[in-house]
Amino acid sequence: MNFLREYDITDEVIEQIRENNDSSIIQSVICNEQNVGKIINYFKEINIEVIDELLISRPELFTVDISKIKSEINKYNVEILVNLINEDINSINFI
Numbered sequence: 001m002n003f004l005r006e007y008d009i010t011d012e013v014i015e016q017i018r019e020n021n022d023s024s025i026i027q028s029v030i031c032n033e034q035n036v037g038k039i040i041n042y043f044k045e046i047n048i049e050v051i052d053e054l055l056i057s058r059p060e061l062f063t064v065d066i067s068k069i070k071s072e073i074n075k076y077n078v079e080i081l082v083n084l085i086n087e088d089i090n091s092i093n094f095i
Contacts, residue, residue, distance in 0.1 A: 007040040036062040
């Protein structure tokens, strides 16, 4: 999961991801490296600030195809959804 460093994810966050998730999810993240990077970049573009927390608690989200993520987010007012997610990561369940 060292590839996450390229997206400014710290070693501490990477370790927390490993500690808080089972090996099958970790393997899925590793196998979907390009998609994970695209989602991290997209989240940054739309101003999601809680990427670290999402990676730790919901890493499977980052293995979903980027086009599906964008499609689901665009069903809502993006600015409002992003604000909700930044206030409470459980708001990601809307997508």
